[in-house]
Amino acid sequence: MALHCGKTCRQYLLHLAHDHVDFRLPEIKALLSLRGQQCVPSENFREMSPFWHLNGLSEDDVRSVMSRTVCAKSAFELWGHGNTAAELKSSLLGYPLKDMAPFLKEESTYKINVYTFNKTLLFKDRIEKIDALGYLPFQGKVNLKDPDHIFCLLEDYGLDPNDIPEEPFHIYFGRWIADGQRELIxxxxxxxxxxxxxxxxxxxxxxxxxxxxxxxxxxxxxxxxxxxxxxxxxxxxxxxxxxxxxxxxxxxxxxxxxxxxxxxxxxxxxxxxxxxxxxxxxxxxxxxxxxxxxxxxxxxxxxxxxxxxxxxxxxxxxxxxxxxxxxxxxxxxxxxxxxxxxxxxxxxxxxxxxxxxxxxxxxxxxxxxxxxxxxxxxxxxxxxxxxxxxxxxxxxxxxxxxxxxxxxxxxxxxxxxxxxxxxxxxxxxxxxxxxxxxxxxxxxxxxxxxxxxxxxxxxxxxxxxxxx
Ligand SMILES: C[S@@+](CC[C@H](N)C(=O)[O-])C[C@H]1O[C@@H](n2cnc3c(N)ncnc32)[C@H](O)[C@@H]1O
Incomplete structure (x- = not known):
C-alpha cells in the first residue's frame, strides 16, 4: 500500500498492450482527467514498461479507465510486487489481511493466472509458480471455468527479445479488476x-x-x-x-x-x-x-x-x-x-x-x-x-x-x-x-x-x- 495525500491508498497495476507505445500515457491521462483524476505513477515508473503501477486512484477510477482504453489490456488491484520471488512474498505478506479477506473466503471460488512478458513458460513452470504462492491464505475452492475472483502473477522479463533473462526483472501479484477495450480493434x-x-x-x-x-x-x-x-x-x-x-x-x-x-x-x-x-x-x-x-x-x-x-x-x-x-x-x-x-x-x-x-x-x-x-x-x-x-x-x-x-x-x-x-x-x-x-x-x-x-x-x- 502506498501513502498518498496523508491517507492509505490502494495501488493499481495496469497491464498495457505493447503496441502504439507512445500513445498509452496520454490515453490513460485523458481518461483519468475525464473523472477529474490525475495519473500518479509510482516511483520507478517506466513509460516503456508493459506494467504501470499507479497510486491515488479508486477502483471506480480504474474501472472507468478500463471501460474506454484500447491501450491497456487489464487492470489489477496490486497486492504485492518485488524484484525476486522472496521480495514478492514479503510484499504480499505485508498487504493488509482485512483487504485480502473478502476475496479469499471459503465460500468463494478463485483461479490464479500466470502472465509473462517477453518469455514463454512451460505449463509445469507456471504450475510451480502458482504452488509457490501457497503462503497466501486462500480458503475457497479453485474454479478454472467460472471463478468468483481471478488473481494474476505477472512477470516482467524486460523489453529485449534478444536478451531474455533467466529470472524476471520484476514480479507482480494482484486481483484482476477489469479488461480494457482491445476487443473493439x-x-x-x-x-x-x-x-x-x-x-x-x-x-x-x-x-x-x-x-x-x-x-x-x-x-x-x-x-x-x-x-x-x-x-x-x-x-x-x-x-x-x-x-x-x-x-x-x-x-x-x-x-x-x-x-x-x-x-x-x-x-x-x-x-x-x-x-x-x-x-x-x-x-x-x-x-x-x-x-x-x-x-x-x-x-x-x-x-x-x-x-x-x-x-x-x-x-x-x-x-x-x-x-x-x-x-x-x-x-x-x-x-x-x-x-x-x-x-x-x-x-x-x-x-x-x-x-x-x-x-x-x-x-x-x-x-x-x-x-x-x-x-x-x-x-x-x-x-x-x-x-x-x-x-x-x-x-x-x-x-x-x-x-x-x-x-x-x-x-x-x-x-x-x-x-x-x-x-x-x-x-x-x-x-x-x-x-x-x-x-x-x-x-x-x-x-x-x-x-x-x-x-x-x-x-x-x-x-x-x-x-x-
Ligand atoms: C486522410 S483522409 C481522411 C480519412 C478519414 N479519416 C477516414 O477514416 O476515411 C483525408 C480526407 O480529406 C479530404 N480533403 C482533401 N482536401 C480537403 C479540403 N480542402 N477540404 C476538406 N476535405 C479535404 C479528402 O477527400 C480525404 O477524404
Missing amino acids: RSHSVKKRHFIGNTSMDAGLSFIMANHAKVKAHDLVYDPFVGTGSLLVACSHFGAYVCGTDIDYNTIHGVGKASRKNQKWRGPDENIRANLRQYDRECFFLDVMVSDASKPVWRKGALFDAIITDPPYGIRESTRKTGSHKEIINPPEELSGESHVPVSMAYHLSDIFADLLNFAAHHLVMGGRLVYWFPVYRPEYCEEMVPLHPCLSLISNCEQTLSSHTSRRLITMEKIKEPEESDVLSQLADPRFSPYQGHNSFREKYFSGLTKKNGKSNERTTTESDVS
Whole structure:
C-alpha cells in the first residue's frame, strides 16, 4: 500500500498492450482527467514498461479507465510486487489481511493466472509458480471455468527479445479488476467495415484519438476531413453526436469507384451513415456535407466539444482546396481581359494546419480538444515544427513510425482561451505560431527514401491504411 495525500491508498497495476507505445500515457491521462483524476505513477515508473503501477486512484477510477482504453489490456488491484520471488512474498505478506479477506473466503471460488512478458513458460513452470504462492491464505475452492475472483502473477522479463533473462526483472501479484477495450480493434476492424476508402483510419487508432480527445456521451464532435467517417464511428461509440465535411462529393455521397478489390463501383448505401448503422450508432449521426476545410461554412462561435481529424498529406489523396475570387490567377493570353477563378488549387500542408488550428480556436468550446495527425520527415523533425496557437495548449505529441524516414504525430491540443484580435498579430509575430513550411514538400520527402521495386515501395512498416 502506498501513502498518498496523508491517507492509505490502494495501488493499481495496469497491464498495457505493447503496441502504439507512445500513445498509452496520454490515453490513460485523458481518461483519468475525464473523472477529474490525475495519473500518479509510482516511483520507478517506466513509460516503456508493459506494467504501470499507479497510486491515488479508486477502483471506480480504474474501472472507468478500463471501460474506454484500447491501450491497456487489464487492470489489477496490486497486492504485492518485488524484484525476486522472496521480495514478492514479503510484499504480499505485508498487504493488509482485512483487504485480502473478502476475496479469499471459503465460500468463494478463485483461479490464479500466470502472465509473462517477453518469455514463454512451460505449463509445469507456471504450475510451480502458482504452488509457490501457497503462503497466501486462500480458503475457497479453485474454479478454472467460472471463478468468483481471478488473481494474476505477472512477470516482467524486460523489453529485449534478444536478451531474455533467466529470472524476471520484476514480479507482480494482484486481483484482476477489469479488461480494457482491445476487443473493439477486432469488432470495428476496417476490413469488416461497410464503407471504406484508401485512407480509412485503423480502428485502434480511431479509438485512441477519441480517447485523447476526451470524447464523452452527448458531446458534439466534428471531423473537417471526414473521408469514410472512421473517426466518427469511434466517437459515436462513446455516445457523442458526430458530423463531418469533406471536399470529395463521391465520398460524402457514397458514390463513385469502390476501394474494395473485386468491386468496381460503390454499392447502394455504402456511406458514412451506414457505417454508424453497422455498429448500431446511427442515432448519433448528425450529418456530413461537401465542404472545403479552407473555407469553413460554420457560423461564428464555440460549437464543438472536440475536433478530431486526419488531414490529407498528399500521399494517397491530393491536398486541394477550391479556388476563389481572392485567388484569381493571371489568365492565359487568349483570355486576357477575363478574370479566371481556379476550380481547385494546391492546399499546402502548412496552410492546412494553420487553418485547422484557427478553426479549432474559434469553434471549440472552452476546454474542448483538437486531435489531429501531423506528417513528419524524421531526419528533419524537431518539436518546434509542431504548429502552436495562442488559444490552444499542446497536451501531447505521439509518434507513429511509418518508415525509416517518415512518421506521423498525433497532436492533441486543448482550448484555453477565446481568440482575440491581438492573437492574429501574435501569430504573425511569433515564429512558433507559424507551422513549419518545410512540410509542404512532405510528399517528395515521403517518396524520396523509398526504394522502388516493381513499381511498389519495399520499405514499409505500416499497413495500407496507415498513410494518408
Ligand atoms: C486522410 S483522409 C481522411 C480519412 C478519414 N479519416 C477516414 O477514416 O476515411 C483525408 C480526407 O480529406 C479530404 N480533403 C482533401 N482536401 C480537403 C479540403 N480542402 N477540404 C476538406 N476535405 C479535404 C479528402 O477527400 C480525404 O477524404
